Amino acid sequence: MSPLPGLLIIVGSLIAVQPVIDSPSTAQQAKVDRTDSPKGMGIADARHLLDRTCFGAPHQTLENYASLTRDQAVDQLVSTLETEAQTPLPEWTGLSFQEIRDLRLEDRQAFGRTQRGWQQEARSWWAQEILTTSSPLTERLVLMWHGHFTSEMRTVRSPHAMLAQNQLFRKNGSDNFADLLRAVSMDNAMAIYLNTQQSKKGKPNENFARELFELFSLGEGHYTERDVKEAARAFTGYRVQGQGQVRKVSRLHDSSVKTVLGKRGRLDGLDVVNLVLKHPACGEWIARRFWLEFVSPTPDQDVIKKWGKVLRRSDWDLKAFLSHVFKSDQFWSSEYRGALVKSPVDLVMGSLRRLEISEIPGLQLNRNLQAMGQVLFDPPNVAGWPGGTAWIDTTSLLERRKFLQDAVPTAMIFSTWQKREGSANVGKSGMNPEKTPEMDPEMNPEMDPEMSPDMKPEMNPAGNRATRRLNRRQIRRYRPVAAQSVEKLYQQFIDGKSMNEEAWTLSWLPFQPVTDADQSDTGFGRLQELILDPTYQLK
Amino acid sequence: MEFDRRTFLHLSGGACLPWLVPGVEAWAFDDPQQKQLKVAPGLRERTLILVELQGGNDGLNTVIPLRDERYQELRPRIGLKKNQIIELDSKQGMHSSLKPLTEAWEAEEANWILGLGYPDPNRSHFRSIEIWETGSDSDEELQEGWLTRMLKAQPDPERAAEGIIIGGGDAGPLYGTGLRVINMDDPEKFSRQARAVPEVARGTDARKALEHLLDVQDDIKKAAGIIEEKIQASPDHGVRFPGTRFGQRCKIAAEMVTSGVPCPVIKISIGGFDTHNNQLNRHSRLLTELADGLAALRKALIATGKWDRTLISTYSEFGRRARENGSEGTDHGTAAPHLLLGGNIKGGFSGRQPDLGKLVRDDLIHTTDYRRLYATIEQKWFGLKGRSEVSRGAKPLDVIRRG
CATH class of the missing domain: 1.10.8 (Helicase, Ruva Protein; domain 3)
Known part of the structure; x- marks a missing residue:
């Protein structure tokens, strides 16, 4: 994961950091949280809003939002919500249920391999959408619902079903919760994940009914064991079909009378969901x-x-x-402020979005995310990602720092290279992806292909299979150019009218850094200091 | 004013005293209960090195029944011939690629536990390794590794960490919160990364999230500090480790133990055991790599007097199908033997080989619940009372010389 160990230009200066003299003074704090003014909320508020709701934002966006009032800003965010993804779906999503079944019957082992490839592509597709969407709040909500109405691809297996569920979260996730809950209850991936698919009259499976109450809608203490048992009977006989939603098969469905949450009747699954929605x-x-x-x-x-x-x-x-x-x-x-810990997606995507890097040279977003403990489409269990301080342990914290130390500068250099040379050059001479000397041995885990598809080199998020990498000469050449462009950005704030040192800091961090983040002379160096400060991990 | 937060704390009351006593760690006074902390001596003195055979090792071609004709019937193409087997006793032999381990076997420092597994076996890599690593039943999902549950109740601030994972892979049996687990490729790189983590003075009003983050930073720096210090004074074991990936991981594991880094568990892994096709060569290569690495590890630990206090144990998500498949390989299976190595191990076999005449859909039926291995480690190796219930009532095996 560290293709450019030589890039740790700045880290040295962080070693001999002295203790901070004091926490933010009251004067500073007052400035940070000043009440909304008609002139605009300011850069610190803009960062706060966009870090929490949008996986961060490029500097220009931050400035634009800074000039709005809080209410205007929120209105703008909410009014630009989308219901569809902008990144084109992988081609294989067009295959019909029948076609997929035929493929499986033809050669099970080969199909297994193909499917694992699709799963990787599904992850890359979503990562790319998060990174480049014009409505990051939409994706933020999709991710939230994915962690709430959990399904795991490693259990569901079908990337088609998982992507369909992902579309469902996009379509219904910012519209109406009642519709969302109904749709989720009838979702194919969910039916496979929580065993509705196997549940039939006389042999009800309680898995979905229990999680519907406990995790999805009510929380413990608001239903009884009996409610679970009866609701499980209401959810018998639903079977996966084609794309998207299950259908009720009457001969498998238990249509007898049940009592759920105090209501009696010949309830079916949707009836139960409607009762849940009536529950205070x-x-x-x-x-x-x-x-x-x-x-x-x-x-x-x-x-x-x-x-x-x-x-x-x-x-x-x-x-x-x-x-x-x-x-x-x-x-x-x-x-x-700063009470939330950035999730790996927040940290990785947020950093790249802030730096306006949308294409990454073999950086393998999903491998970075996995190393930090978050795999898209694969939350750890039905309760989703625990989040908060659980994101940070001795292993994940070093992975996060490694990303900020190595990957961010690498991505910046690549991005500069690309802007100069254009993407037409990708894959031409000097870019032999197989034999580049910089190939980090860590990039080729010996992991068994069967075992952990996540560890395998994935295609880059742009959808091109070639792992792109710059050679050493290109890196040497473009590093100063990349540094220059940051320099320009930085100088612009410092010398420009709108920004002072403190505003620059608060456009990155939720509050004052706890390390001395002003030791370096260059903009590039200052940037590294800021993003390596512990407070950058918070939002 | 030249006045940082720590100074402030020093001056703010009696609590400042400990900081003034040289060599006394501040932690000891943070929590009055920790002063009386009793750590099981086993956890202080002994190390467990776990070796994960990733992908599901073919147990039946690792420890081979010598007098069972059904073995060759089930495996006409990949069954090992006489010259590919090292006889261990009248009934069992091991794959000849494990030859580097014969020295340990003859010194009676190696014990093969036969037929390890669990009822209602799951054949998915992911799920089955999760079962093995959490110590759960087949139909049960636990949120923490079995070692996490065991060690959580046994804090010891003098440790560098509760676990060190060498060469990648996840925390596995050490998964879950409450433990300090270090993931490192090599100690120098780890120290370098840790040194780059900034030292931060602590305030009292810090937000909970920040506080936690800074705690973790401290854990990292502390672990790195201890490891660095110990390694500098590391005795020379004089052993050359194989240049393979696994060999190099063994080398680092050896370095941790020989230099006396205080840490009860080290995990290393070797991948590639998912041998669905052309198994003979691949498997032989893997076992050679495994045995070479472990043999070197043993030599280094003997040379430095640490062999008696080290237990090496292999594990894997499952064994492989007893009947070979059509591509000269084997598919996902069930029970498998696993190896214990160490100066304090009673040599020989434990349990019995699954009956090749009683297969379920060509799969072996396990003869020993895998949690007997955990009970052994917890109670016999580390000398804990077994309150964490990782054993689930399974009895320890009689494989440790001095419990």
């Missing part, structure tokens, strides 16, 4: 998820209660709810 705990449970996702790891029960009411009164309108959350005092409170 549901709004609060979802409000809680938003709180944890966007505000702080410590729930504030009073606020969450209020938010739950807002959500239910709006008839589950998620756009209205998002606005409510993002405009709330809690969202902007100084108490919660």
Whole structure:
């Protein structure tokens, strides 16, 4: 993962760091959290908003948002939500159910290999969409729902079903929660993942019913074991079909009378979902998820209660709810600034988006993410990623730092090279991907291909199979150019009208750095100091 | 004012005293309970080196039944011939590529546990390794590694870390929160990375997330500090390790143990055991690499007097199908033998070879619950009472000389 060990230009200066004299002074803090002014919220607020809701943003975007008021900014974010991805889907998503089945029957082993390739491409596709979408809030919500209504590709296996579920989160994830919950309950991937697919009359499987109550909609304490058992019977007989949604097969469905959450009747799966939506705990449970996702790891029960009411009164309108959350005092409170730990996706995508790097030279985004403990489409278990401080342990923290030390500069140099030479040159002489001397032995894990497809070199997110890499000469040549462009960026702020030193810092960090991040003389160096400061890991 | 937070704490009350006593670590006074901390002597003095055979090792071609004709019937093409087997006793032999381990076998420092597995076996790499590494039943999902559950209740601030993972791979049996697990390719690189982690003075008002981050930074720096210090004073074992990837991992593991880095568990891995086709050559190569590495590790530990306090144990997600497949390989299977090595090991065999006459869909039925291995490590090797229940009531095996 460290193709350019020589690039640690700056790290040396961080070794002999002295203790910080003091935490941000009250004067500074007052500036950071100044109340919304009609002239615009300022760069620190813009960073706060976009780091939490959009995987960060390029500098120009930050400046644009800085000139808006908080309310205007939130309105703009919410009004630009999308329902479809912009990156073209991989070609194989066009295969029909029948065609896929034929492929499998033809040669099971070969199909297994093909499918693992597709799974990798599905991950790359989503990574690319997150990186380049014009509505990052959309993807932020897709990721949130993916962690809430969990399915794992390694269990579901079918990349078709997983991508269909991913589209579902995009289509319904910012629209209406009731529709979303209904759609998820009837989703193919979910039916495979939580065993609805095997559940039939006389032999109900409780897996989905239990998670529907416990994780997806109510939380523990708001339903009984009996509710689970009865609801499981309501969810019998649903079977995966074609693309997208399951269908109810009447001869497999238990149509007898059941009692769920106090209601009696010949309930089926959708009836149960509708009962869940009527339950007062549901709004609060979802409000809680938003709180944890966007505000702080410590729930504030009073606020969450209020938010739950807002959500239910709006008839589950998620756009209205998002606005409510993002405009709330809690969202902007100084108490919660930097209270959240950036997820690996936040850290990796956020850094690349901030630096406007959309194409990465064999950097293998998903391998970076995996090393930090987050594999797209594969949360660790049905409860999703635990998040928060669980993202940081001795191993993952070093991986995160390695990414910031090595990968970010590499990506910047590559990006500069590409801007100069144009992508036409990719793959031509001097770019032999097989035999480049810089090939890091770590890039070729001996891992068994059967074992861990994630460890295999993947195609780069642009969709080209060749692993692109610069050779040493190109790196030498382009490093100063890349440094120059950062320099220019940096000077622009420092000398320019709008930015001073502190604003520059707060356009990167949630609060003042805890290390001395102003030792280097160059913009490139200052940048490295900022992103290697522990506070850069927070949002 | 020249006044940092630490100075402030020094001056702010009685708590400042410990910092003034040379050689006393601040941690000892952070928590009054930790002062009386009793660490099981086994955990202090002994090391477990886990070797993961990634991909599912073919147990039946590792330890081979010599007097069972069904072996050749099940494996007409990949069954090992007499000259490819080293006889260990009248009934069993091992793959001749494991020859470098005969010295340990003859010194009675090697024990093969036969037929390890679990009921209702899962044949997915992912799921089955998860079962092995969490110590769960087949239909149960646990969120923590078995060693995490075992070690969580046994904190010892003097350790460099609870576990060191060498050469990549995930934490496996050390997965979960509450442990300090270091992942390193080589100690120098790790020290370099750790040195680049900034030293940060701690405030009292820091946000929880920041506090946690800085704690982890401290863990890293502390581990690196201890490792660096120990390695500098490392005794010369004089052993040349093989240049293979696994050999080099063994070399680093040896360095950790011989230099006395305080850490109860080291995990190394060797990949490529998923031999669906052309198994004979591949498997032979893998076992050679494995045996060469382990033999060198043994020599180094003997030379430095650490062999008696080290236990090496292999594990893998499953064994392979008893009946060979159509591509001169084997598919995912069930039970398999695993190897224990160490100066304190009773040589020989434990358990019994699964019956080749009683297969379930061409797969072996396990004869020893894999958690007996964990019970052995927990109770007999580390001398713990077994409260963590990683053994699930399974009895320890009688394979350790001095418990």
